[in-house]
Amino acid sequence: xxxxxxxxxxxxxxxxxxxxxxxxxxxxxxxxxxxxxxxxxxxxxxxxxxxxxxxxxxxxxxxxxxxxxxxxxxxxxxxxxxxxxxxxxxxxxxxxxxxxxxxxxxxxxxxxxxxxxxxxxxxxxxxxxxxxxxxxxxxxxxxxxxxxxxxxxxxxxxxxxxxxxxxxxxxxxxxxxxxxxxxxxxxxxxxxxxxxxxxxxxxxx
Ligand code: URA
Numbered sequence: 001x002x003x004x005x006x007x008x009x010x011x012x013x014x015x016x017x018x019x020x021x022x023x024x025x026x027x028x029x030x031x032x033x034x035x036x037x038x039x040x041x042x043x044x045x046x047x048x049x050x051x052x053x054x055x056x057x058x059x060x061x062x063x064x065x066x067x068x069x070x071x072x073x074x075x076x077x078x079x080x081x082x083x084x085x086x087x088x089x090x091x092x093x094x095x096x097x098x099x100x101x102x103x104x105x106x107x108x109x110x111x112x113x114x115x116x117x118x119x120x121x122x123x124x125x126x127x128x129x130x131x132x133x134x135x136x137x138x139x140x141x142x143x144x145x146x147x148x149x150x151x152x153x154x155x156x157x158x159x160x161x162x163x164x165x166x167x168x169x170x171x172x173x174x175x176x177x178x179x180x181x182x183x184x185x186x187x188x189x190x191x192x193x194x195x196x197x198x199x200x201x202x203x204x205x
Contacts (some may be wrong), residue, residue: 001175002164005041010034014157014179018195031129031202032084034157036177039125042155042177043069046123062122067151070095070122071198074121074140075112080202081155085125094095095147097126097140101133101189113147120148129198131159131178132191134166141171156161157198158182160191 005136013034022030024203025155048063054076072095073082086092098112116122124144127165137154146154154167159178162185181193199205 002013002168002181003013003020003175003177004181005038005043005179006176007037007041009177013037013110017201018193019155019195024201026082027201028062028080029140031080031157031198035054035081035084035155036088038155038157039088039181040179042125042153042191043123063191065123068118070116070119070124070149071138072097072115072124072126072144072152074099074126074128074136076201077197077199080198081129081157085122085127087180093118093122095124095144097143099139101136103188108136110139110143115144115147115149119144120147120150121146122151124149125172126152126154127156129157129165130153130191131156131163131203132185132189134163134170137163137167141167143173153177158191158194160185160194163191 011028016030025070047066051060051064053060069089069092071082071092075080075098080189093116095115099108154176156178158180160182186192
């Protein structure tokens with residue numbers, strides 16, 4: 001399943017993120033804001049269970065999430081998306097997935113995976129701003145599933161047809177949420193028009 005989140009605020013912020021004139025402190029802030037807005041759609045059907053809270057006046061029915069949320073950023077650009085989400089799910093656990101793309105083969109190289117013990121019972125949200133070839137996201141999902149993850153969804157800011165196709169073919173059970181499906185990949189594996197190197201722009205590299 002592919003969901004393109006075309007909420008006006010998401011689309012306006014995406015335009016600012018794409019703009020090469022947006023300096024990195026603003027890029028950081030806007031990426032965090034965009035992630036939070038997109039998270040609303042990503043989590044829309046998370047199961048909840050009934051609970052009761054005591055207001056100052058009386059007991060009151062309430063809801064809590066049925067399962068722990070695990071945020072799984074692909075290092076390093078995924079960290080930029082994650083920061084905006086802690087305010088919404090302060091008790092989320094984190095699975096760090098270190099994967100980089102070999103610049104020559106464009107194949108993913110996994111160098112780190114640290115996944116919380118309870119991942120099998122959790123709702124896992126994979127985070128990477130760019131779904132380019134789809135190989136890194138597929139490798140990250142492999143790592144999560146090897147660690148026991150059973151419920152994974154993928155939040156990316158910008159995608160492209162080749163990346164979506166590869167990812168969906170490899171992990172058809174993982175819904176993908178994106179703000180845009182761009183035109184194409186270039187010969188260096190960058191999304192066009194995209195927004196450039198998301199990690200460099202977030203970290204001011
Ligand atoms: N990673 C990025 O940061 N940008 C792209 O366009 C593709 C992969």
